[in-house]
Amino acid sequence: MVVAIMAPRSGKTSGLAIPAILSAPGPVLLTSNKAANDAFTATVDARAEVGTVWTLDPQQIAHHPREMWWDILADARDLAGAKRLAGHFVSASVDESSGSDFWSTAASNTLGALFLAAASHRRPITDVLAWLATPADRTPVDLLTDAGHDSVAAQLQGTVSGATETRDGIFETARQYASCLLDPDVAAWVTPNEDLPEFKPFAFATSRDTLYLLSKDGGGSASAIIAAAADAVMRAAVIVAERSGGRLDPPALCVLDEAANVCRISDLPDLYSHLGSRGVIPMTILQSYRQGQRCWGEAGMDALYSAATIKIIGSGIDDADFADRLSRQVGDHDVQTTSVSTSEGGKSTSVSMRTERILPPDAIRALPKGKVLLLATGIRVAMLNLRPWYKEPSAKVVGPASARATKAITERALAKTIGHDDFELSA
Ligand SMILES: Nc1ncnc2c1ncn2[C@@H]1O[C@H](COP(=O)(O)OP(=O)(O)OP(=O)(O)O)[C@@H](O)[C@H]1O
Ligand SMILES: [Mg+2]
Incomplete structure (x- = not known):
């Protein structure tokens, strides 16, 4: 279980993420906020040779065509799962310190109740958005009662029939948290679609597939979807491991590059303690210790850091x-x-x-670029030279492959703008 803390442009992706992915024997998950000339382009060809490549690119970082869908509500069919999903939307929007005031908590509860209402009746996520837009709609309360979630139904009923200003404030906050889903092009990636293959976290755990989770960062971005997907994959992997003798073999590698920007899984520190013994290898990459504290709080970051059996500290x-x-x-x-x-x-x-x-x-x-400290359990602190992918012999193959994949991104982007211009001209 790895935590890496290195300054911007210090070789996190080229010296850690990419080499780890290129040598991974089992399934690989990568979160990232960059596509061109980064981990995605450098590894996509190599990974396509060993298994299926799934690219979840809701904000079109890589201008990747939508060739898959993932059921974001699959884990929300029980209350804990629905709450966790709501939590991803809250964490993606606010820092840990402000995530527990009245509005955030109430909005998070409401969002969780709506997710549960939709998921327990196999309704699509778009229904949740419709309910968010019309707080007076009683449908979700009825659906929750139908599914036997009486106390959640009562709680939602309480919010819905409360003072109008309060209710509207709560729903407005919830809408802000879920705002990325308002874009139909984003929601489509996580809505059932008969014509496209479905990404299934449980099957992924025993495959040699690769899941690229790409998003912009900042408020309103699709990073909540990225965090939810990464969380679902890691949890599924742990369950599969427990069912099959305790450990995934080969292990699953989960590289959470830019974790604090695009993959704010709020209980990642707790999750860490479950993953290691199950053959699920998380590699959380951060720019500074503080960045982790902003995301998981002081205690949370401490827990994450202590749970990591391999800590890598770089320059800056x-x-x-x-x-x-x-x-x-x-x-x-x-x-x-x-x-x-x-x-x-x-x-x-x-x-x-x-x-x-x-x-x-x-x-x-003042550690120079390329040098890192390694703190691993049971050994004295060591100083290492990173070996970025572009200095390895395999760079002869990886370099051109990355250039090709980057060119393909540019071409897709260009094709889109040209299409757009045509549309504007004809309109
Ligand atoms: N193909 C390459 N050839 C030579 N140098 C490279 C190559 N790719 C990256 N570098 C160098 O490595 C440095 C670090 O790149 P890298 O993207 O790995 O850093 P990072 O820590 O992930 O940065 P960021 O914080 O922007 O994600 C770059 O500034 C660049 O000088
Ligand atoms: Mg990077």
């Missing part, structure tokens, strides 16, 4: 506390100092030992 650690903590973990060494003093009786030499930090905080901050 600006956080003084964190650098000092690392420096202490690297440890001290004894330095021998010799002092010579001259007096009337002649010269005398004394040797003394002094304890010094092996790597003081300022040296950690």
Whole structure:
């Protein structure tokens, strides 16, 4: 279980994500907010040779045609799953610190109730959007009662029949959280479609397939969908592992590149403790320790960091506390100092030992690009040279493949704008 913390442009993707994906023996999941000349293009050809490639690109980062769909409501058929799904939409929109005020909590509960109402009757996600638009609609309350979720129904009924200002405020907040789904082109990726293959997390766990989860970051982005999909895949993988002797063999690799930007799974720290013993390898890549704290809170980030059996720290650690903590973990060494003093009786030499930090905080901050600290369970801290994919012999193949895939993205983007212009001209 890996957590990597490295500054922007310091080789996270080229030195960690891509090499890990290229050497993965089993299924691979990648989250990313970049397509061209990044992990997606560098690995897509190689991964297509070993299994099916699934690309979930709701915001058209890679201008990838919609060739699959994933049922976002599949895990929302029980209350816990519905709440978790609502949580992904909240986390994607607000930081951990502001995610627990009245409006957020009420909106999250309402969203969860609506997801549960839709999922328990196999209704599409678009129904949830329709209900969000008309708070007075009683349909979801009735559906929840029908499905035996009486207390959730009562809670939703309470919100719906409460003071109008409060109700509208709650629904407005919920609409903001779910705003990415208002775009039909985005919602289509997670709505059942008979003509396209369905991505199934349980089948994925025992395959050698690859799931690329691409999204922009920031509010209103589709990153909630990305987080929900990554969460569903990791949970399914754990369940499959438990059913088949405890461990996935080969293991599943889940590279959460730009995790704090596009894959804010709020209980990732808890999830970490389940994954390792199950052959599900998470690799969470962050730009700084603080970025993790903003996303999971101080305690959450601490839990995530402690649960990681492999911690990789790269250049550009600006956080003084964190650098000092690392420096202490690297440890001290004894330095021998010799002092010579001259007096009337002649010269005398004394040797003394002094304890010094092996790597003081300022040296950690100034780690050169390509060098990282490795903190792994059971060994002393080590300093490593990263081996980015473009310096490996296989770059002869990967480089051109990445260039081809990048060119294809540009061509798809161009084809779209030209099509658009034609439309505007004829209109
Ligand atoms: N194919 C390549 N050939 C040579 N150098 C490269 C190549 N790809 C990346 N680099 C170098 O590696 C550096 C780090 O790239 P990389 O995308 O891996 O960093 P990152 O930490 O993932 O960045 P970001 O925070 O933007 O995601 C780049 O600044 C670039 O100088
Ligand atoms: Mg990167």
